[in-house]
Amino acid sequence: MIDPVALFLLLLSASTPILFAALGELVVERAGVLNLGVEGMMIVGALSGFAAAYHTGNPFLGFAAAAGAGALVALPFAILTQFLMSNQVASGLALTLFGLGLAALFGKPVEGVKAPAMISGPLGLNWIVWLGLLMVPAIWWFLNRSRAGLILRGVGENHDAAHALGYNVRRVRIAAIAFGGAMAGVGGAFISIATVLQWTEGMTAGAGWIALAIVVFSNWTAPGVLAGAWLFGGVTVLQLRLQAAGVRVPVQLLSMAPYLATIIVLVAISARQKLSRRAGGTAPGSLGQDFHALR
Amino acid sequence: MTDAAVFRARGIGKSYPGVRANDDVSFAVDPGEIHALLGENGAGKSTLVKMIYGLVRPDDGQMELNGQPHQPADPRAARAAGVAMVFQHFSLFDALTVAENIALGMENPPPRRDLSAKIAQVSQDFGLPLNPARRVATLSAGERQRVEIIRCILQNPRLLIMDEPTSVLTPQEAELLFATLRKLADGGTAILYISHKLEEIRTHCDRATILRGGRVVDSCDPRAHSARALAAMMVGGEMRPIDRSGRQAGEVLLQVKRLSQPAPTAEGTALKGVTLTLRAGEILGIGGVAGNGQDELLTALSGEIRSAPGTILLEGADLSRLGPEARRSAGLLAAPEDRLGHAAVPDFSLTDNTLLTAGARKGLVCKGLIDRPAARAYAEAIIRAFDVRTPGPGTAAKALSGGNLQKFVIGREVMQAPRVLVVNQPTWGVDAGAAAAVRQSLLDLARKGTGVIVISQDLDELLELSDRFCALNEGRLSDPLPTEGLTLDQIGLMLGGAHGMEVAHL
Ligand SMILES: Nc1ncnc2c1ncn2[C@@H]1O[C@H](COP(=O)(O)OP(=O)(O)OP(=O)(O)O)[C@@H](O)[C@H]1O
Numbered sequence: 001m002i003d004p005v006a007l008f009l010l011l012l013s014a015s016t017p018i019l020f021a022a023l024g025e026l027v028v029e030r031a032g033v034l035n036l037g038v039e040g041m042m043i044v045g046a047l048s049g050f051a052a053a054y055h056t057g058n059p060f061l062g063f064a065a066a067a068g069a070g071a072l073v074a075l076p077f078a079i080l081t082q083f084l085m086s087n088q089v090a091s092g093l094a095l096t097l098f099g100l101g102l103a104a105l106f107g108k109p110v111e112g113v114k115a116p117a118m119i120s121g122p123l124g125l126n127w128i129v130w131l132g133l134l135m136v137p138a139i140w141w142f143l144n145r146s147r148a149g150l151i152l153r154g155v156g157e158n159h160d161a162a163h164a165l166g167y168n169v170r171r172v173r174i175a176a177i178a179f180g181g182a183m184a185g186v187g188g189a190f191i192s193i194a195t196v197l198q199w200t201e202g203m204t205a206g207a208g209w210i211a212l213a214i215v216v217f218s219n220w221t222a223p224g225v226l227a228g229a230w231l232f233g234g235v236t237v238l239q240l241r242l243q244a245a246g247v248r249v250p251v252q253l254l255s256m257a258p259y260l261a262t263i264i265v266l267v268a269i270s271a272r273q274k275l276s277r278r279a280g281g282t283a284p285g286s287l288g289q290d291f292h293a294l295r
Numbered sequence: 296m297t298d299a300a301v302f303r304a305r306g307i308g309k310s311y312p313g314v315r316a317n318d319d320v321s322f323a324v325d326p327g328e329i330h331a332l333l334g335e336n337g338a339g340k341s342t343l344v345k346m347i348y349g350l351v352r353p354d355d356g357q358m359e360l361n362g363q364p365h366q367p368a369d370p371r372a373a374r375a376a377g378v379a380m381v382f383q384h385f386s387l388f389d390a391l392t393v394a395e396n397i398a399l400g401m402e403n404p405p406p407r408r409d410l411s412a413k414i415a416q417v418s419q420d421f422g423l424p425l426n427p428a429r430r431v432a433t434l435s436a437g438e439r440q441r442v443e444i445i446r447c448i449l450q451n452p453r454l455l456i457m458d459e460p461t462s463v464l465t466p467q468e469a470e471l472l473f474a475t476l477r478k479l480a481d482g483g484t485a486i487l488y489i490s491h492k493l494e495e496i497r498t499h500c501d502r503a504t505i506l507r508g509g510r511v512v513d514s515c516d517p518r519a520h521s522a523r524a525l526a527a528m529m530v531g532g533e534m535r536p537i538d539r540s541g542r543q544a545g546e547v548l549l550q551v552k553r554l555s556q557p558a559p560t561a562e563g564t565a566l567k568g569v570t571l572t573l574r575a576g577e578i579l580g581i582g583g584v585a586g587n588g589q590d591e592l593l594t595a596l597s598g599e600i601r602s603a604p605g606t607i608l609l610e611g612a613d614l615s616r617l618g619p620e621a622r623r624s625a626g627l628l629a630a631p632e633d634r635l636g637h638a639a640v641p642d643f644s645l646t647d648n649t650l651l652t653a654g655a656r657k658g659l660v661c662k663g664l665i666d667r668p669a670a671r672a673y674a675e676a677i678i679r680a681f682d683v684r685t686p687g688p689g690t691a692a693k694a695l696s697g698g699n700l701q702k703f704v705i706g707r708e709v710m711q712a713p714r715v716l717v718v719n720q721p722t723w724g725v726d727a728g729a730a731a732a733v734r735q736s737l738l739d740l741a742r743k744g745t746g747v748i749v750i751s752q753d754l755d756e757l758l759e760l761s762d763r764f765c766a767l768n769e770g771r772l773s774d775p776l777p778t779e780g781l782t783l784d785q786i787g788l789m790l791g792g793a794h795g796m797e798v799a800h801l
């Protein structure tokens with residue numbers, strides 16, 4: 001009835017937006033910054049990517065624009081938290097609200113138009129899906145094998161020590177925040193350019209929050225992020241299939257399923273982690289803390 | 296060569312808001328020399344070495360390294376010029392492995408495999424065993440320090456700076472450290488060494504420069520002077536001998552009965568049937584090598600971790616299930632060892648820090664509102680009584696020098712006139728003069744009828760202060776012995792596991 005291979009290919013597509021956003025946030029949090037603005041950066045990416053793709057007729061330019069726009073809206077957050085020492089949680093929430101409002105305002109002109117078609121890559125999958133899959137080992141390698149990744153982890157683990165050793169904590173963190181914004185932007189643009197094929201207000205529908213949850217669920221590792229994204233993508237695809245098959249379950253419940261499944265798994269894993277925290281927690285040591293350099 | 300010095304400072308000065316931390320400091324360090332930097336808490340030692348390491352920029356004066364002008368813009372520039380440093384507060388990354396920590400402290404680390412081989416090589420050459428793959432969080436204080444030292448050695452420094460490296464080490468670990476330093480010095484490295492342990496400086500250092508109030512006041516050969524004489528140079532006057540008189544053991548205040556508790560963290564120690572009795576006016580010393588349950592015992596007594604009912608009694612009342620605030624109200628106070636983060640909030644002002652433990656007992660909080668003037672007055676009172684060197688009560692806790700903050704957190708508890716006070720490492724990183732003052736304050740407190748428990752790794756301190764002594768070993772507390780007449784041999788036995796001395800209550 002349901003072909004598992006086809007289903008898996010659909011899953012890959014469905015998990016891509018969250019995969020990008022969560023990988024970006026993973027790098028941000030590994031640098032010790034908690035950016036709750038993922039949803040806002042995604043929606044800004046969704047709009048600017050869509051508009052750029054529509055006006056140029058080239059979807060790839062759309063994704064590039066989305067990355068740029070995502071990084072750009074993350075900059076105020078970076079300035080607020082890194083220079084003005086604003087609270088990261090509040091600034092992140094503000095970024096989400098700001099992004100949602102901004103996209104709603106500037107999205108009016110492109111409402112109802114259709115996105116240009118994309119050329120598919122191997123297996124009939126969008127090239128961006130492949131890029132997302134490639135980012136997983138790339139980010140894993142960056143964090144665990146490269147010198148720059150080591151410095152980034154050091155900054156996130158103990159910013160005072162990193163400063164004492166002469167690393168520029170702010171610069172590392174600002175770069176990480178910008179990267180996280182770019183990744184969230186691409187993730188958002190995937191929804192508008194490649195999935196829905198048009199722009200509607202609030203179309204990211206909480207994907208940013210799921211991405212945030214998945215980073216915790218992943219225990220701050222790239223393969224874990226992939227697993228989390230696939231879980232969410234898998235349940236999404238499955239419930240769409242069930243809806244299409246006319247299963248006699250209220251649609252609202254089915255639509256809720258991916259979020260619910262992610263939250264349940266998250267709670268279960270966190271409960272286990274709380275026990276295993278005795279064996280040394282894995283959250284970056286300086287996560288969410290302000291850094292003041294004493295000179 | 297006319298000027299053989301590795302490092303030379305000329306007229307260095309540095310001001311912080313309200314403090315002249317360094318003023319016209321000039322001195323030189325020769326190759327192969329272990330050069331001690333002495334001074335009271337807040338004398339400006341850390342500030343001076345931070346300037347050499349490029350963390351702080353001097354306001355005036357010049358520095359020279361190997362005859363070249365030395366003006367590092369940041370620590371990486373200083374490292375490139377041949378300066379390495381071990382910090383007063385550890386600068387390690389807990390979640391990272393030993394090899395990763397070392398790589399972060401090097402300018403151009405070799406690839407992983409080579410680095411691990413090099414670490415193995417150096418740890419063998421210097422007799423500092425260390426596994427490069429272990430996570431730093433699982434290491435003891437001594438092992439952590441090995442990481443920092445190997446990180447320095449691998450850079451072949453010309454000048455190695457060590458800021459109070461032994462304050463958290465056991466005597467054996469300290470001996471090992473000096474053997475390592477001597478080897479390095481024999482290889483031509485100049486070593487700048489900061490410590491408050493005068494005896495250790497007298498036995499191991501070749502020269503000493505003494506700072507007071509940010510200025511160089513003297514320079515001498517420490518081997519030619521007694522510890523008392525060195526201390527006198529530091530404070531600029533004679534030290535008062537400790538006064539132990541006038542105390543009498545009164546009624547039983549605190550009883551701990553068969554207190555057992557699993558280890559709170561993977562690296563922690565479980566408490567196993569700890570039993571003790573403390574009388575009014577008595578000082579009970581608890582010795583032992585770090586990591587044998589000292590922190591756990593303190594948190595169990597302070598109420599941070601609650602224990603089984605009936606295990607902790609204060610004047611007959613069961614406190615076992617009460618939290619820290621309730622225990623404070625009952626008169627049981629505690630001052631933990633880790634001053635930055637546990638005893639004090641680094642970013643809070645001293646005034647705000649008084650509120651953390653003294654809110655209720657000192658009436659600083661009234662109907663849920665903070666009485667600011669009262670808190671400020673209390674902070675000022677502590678600063679005055681304990682001679683805390685700081686511009687004022689509005690200063691952030693982390694801007695104080697290590698020893699001064701220590702005086703402040705001890706003072707905050709002592710001045711609340713508790714029924715029972717538990718302190719862990721009360722004079723960690725505190726200069727000789729101030730350490731004597733802190734100890735005297737504990738004795739004075741006991742004279743007024745408070746029961747005091749002193750947990751410390753400093754045996755001399757315990758012998759000087761306590762009436763009875765017991766040893767903490769792998770979470771077990773030995774039976775107390777009167778301190779008078781106790782020999783170092785006996786103590787060594789008790790610390791080493793004290794078979795036959797601990798079976799009694801099990
Ligand atoms: N970042 C800072 N801001 C303001 N004042 C500071 C700062 N760092 C140090 N000070 C002040 O400068 C003086 C010298 O401090 P420093 O840390 O050099 O002392 P120290 O000799 O190392 O003392 P200790 O033995 O206690 O470590 C102190 O009065 C301290 O309060």
Ligand SMILES: [Mg+2]
Nearest residue numbers: 341383696697
């Ligand atoms: Mg110091």
